[in-house]
Amino acid sequence: MTDIRSGAPPTRGSLRPQLAASRAHWGLVVMLFAVAGAAWWWSVELMRGMDNGPWTSLGTFGWFLGVWVVMMAAMMFPSVAPTIALYARMSRNSRLLPMLFTGGYLLTWVGAGVVAFLVGVAGSHAAGGELAWGRAGRLVAGAILILAAGYELTPLKNVCLGKCRSPLGTLLRSWRGGWSGALRMGVTNGAWCVGCCWALMASLFALGVMSVTWMALVAGFIAVEKMLPWRRTATFGTAFVLVALGLLILLAPDALPGLTVPGHDSVPVMSPMEG
Numbered sequence: 001m002t003d004i005r006s007g008a009p010p011t012r013g014s015l016r017p018q019l020a021a022s023r024a025h026w027g028l029v030v031m032l033f034a035v036a037g038a039a040w041w042w043s044v045e046l047m048r049g050m051d052n053g054p055w056t057s058l059g060t061f062g063w064f065l066g067v068w069v070v071m072m073a074a075m076m077f078p079s080v081a082p083t084i085a086l087y088a089r090m091s092r093n094s095r096l097l098p099m100l101f102t103g104g105y106l107l108t109w110v111g112a113g114v115v116a117f118l119v120g121v122a123g124s125h126a127a128g129g130e131l132a133w134g135r136a137g138r139l140v141a142g143a144i145l146i147l148a149a150g151y152e153l154t155p156l157k158n159v160c161l162g163k164c165r166s167p168l169g170t171l172l173r174s175w176r177g178g179w180s181g182a183l184r185m186g187v188t189n190g191a192w193c194v195g196c197c198w199a200l201m202a203s204l205f206a207l208g209v210m211s212v213t214w215m216a217l218v219a220g221f222i223a224v225e226k227m228l229p230w231r232r233t234a235t236f237g238t239a240f241v242l243v244a245l246g247l248l249i250l251l252a253p254d255a256l257p258g259l260t261v262p263g264h265d266s267v268p269v270m271s272p273m274e275g
Helices: 016-024 026-046 061-091 096-127 133-152 155-165 168-173 178-207 212-227 231-251
Strands: none
Touching (some): 026 061, 061 168, 061 178, 096 178, 155 212, 168 178, 178 212
16 A cells, blocks of 8 residues: 555655645645634534533434534634545545545434433433432542543544544445445544544533533644644553543542533523523
8 A cells, every 4th residue: 555645655654645635635624623723612602601511411302413513614624624635535536525524424423422321311310319419420520631641542532543644544344335335434434533523522512512612612623633743752641641630630629720610509400492
């Protein structure tokens, strides 16, 4: 297998094919960044006044899923743009097929959002009032952050991150032609991304899923891990920060900048009428 730019064999974890494709399809990359920028603006508007900290109720299914899709476009499109550009270059189609690939990628994250909603609702019902911050809520939030840090160092995380950072071989091995093939390949790429980032998304829930500040931090972790050349440094650095956040929540939550500490009486409620 050779580098699509120079004909030289790409190194393990090489980002060169994506960067070369990004330069060749810069218009597509700019468009994806523009969509991400609009989604960030929309997220700020949707989430204004809704940051009630960890374990905010997720509201109705339709409301949550709508917010989730906008959040995923904002958080994921910048880091997946080089992969989409690589697919566009390989498919020799810079318009329709890459859009279908992107739609398939986002569809996988929609599925992840459905699972997150169901787990959140089931967990809330099972725990009753125990997820209140003054009871088990703070301990559970801290534990999730520390467990997310542990996942950063697992072989599964390493495999999924490798697929996200160097998708050339994966795209070649799973190539499907046509519209349905583009959609299926986008879904597959999205599945690897979910495998890579699900623990970081769980940490977002533990910090406050309606917080733009923590949303931006998690998006930064995702971008650093996928796009910077120092792969292991990025994952170890992310794990270190998650452990530090978890310990602060467990030991001194009031000292953590940007954390909205929930009230002690009840689990706060998020709904589209707030704010």
